[in-house]
Amino acid sequence: MRLIISKDMITAELLKNRAGFEEKIRKLIGRPILLIELDMFALPCGCAGITANMRGLEVDDLEVFEPQMLPLLKEMAGNLEVKPTVTFARLVPGSSIVASLNWRVLCSRCYPEFARGEGKTPRPDLYLLQFEKRK
Numbered sequence: 001m002r003l004i005i006s007k008d009m010i011t012a013e014l015l016k017n018r019a020g021f022e023e024k025i026r027k028l029i030g031r032p033i034l035l036i037e038l039d040m041f042a043l044p045c046g047c048a049g050i051t052a053n054m055r056g057l058e059v060d061d062l063e064v065f066e067p068q069m070l071p072l073l074k075e076m077a078g079n080l081e082v083k084p085t086v087t088f089a090r091l092v093p094g095s096s097i098v099a100s101l102n103w104r105v106l107c108s109r110c111y112p113e114f115a116r117g118e119g120k121t122p123r124p125d126l127y128l129l130q131f132e133k134r135k
């Protein structure tokens with residue numbers, strides 16, 4: 001069975017999830033972290049997903065709280081019906097600041113860029129939180 005979601009429901013879901021995720025991250029990390037904008041996106045290449053623009057989140061927080069953050073990241077994707085190939089943090093280059101959290105369903109052109117990389121940081125501006133390798 002497929003749920004039919006009206007436009008009003010989508011915006012209401014975004015608002016609810018923005019507030020809910022921010023509250024859970026604050027409680028987990030114990031600092032006033034802000035989710036300043038929650039977006040759903042589609043790119044010309046075929047990638048699509050969710051971006052959460054963050055303020056106050058640091059790479060150290062990801063390293064320490066990653067096991068507790070993963071269920072929250074999964075919950076957000078599920079609530080917005082996105083099945084991400086990759087979930088990653090985008091970092092401000094040359095700093096420890098997390099600019100955004102990203103859930104992305106990769107197109108076939110962008111997939112190799114992520115699959116090629118090794119470890120948690122395939123690029124200096126990326127910190128991988130989840131990656132689903134294709135068989």
Ligand SMILES: [Zn+2]
Nearest residue numbers: 045047107110
């Ligand atoms: Zn793409």
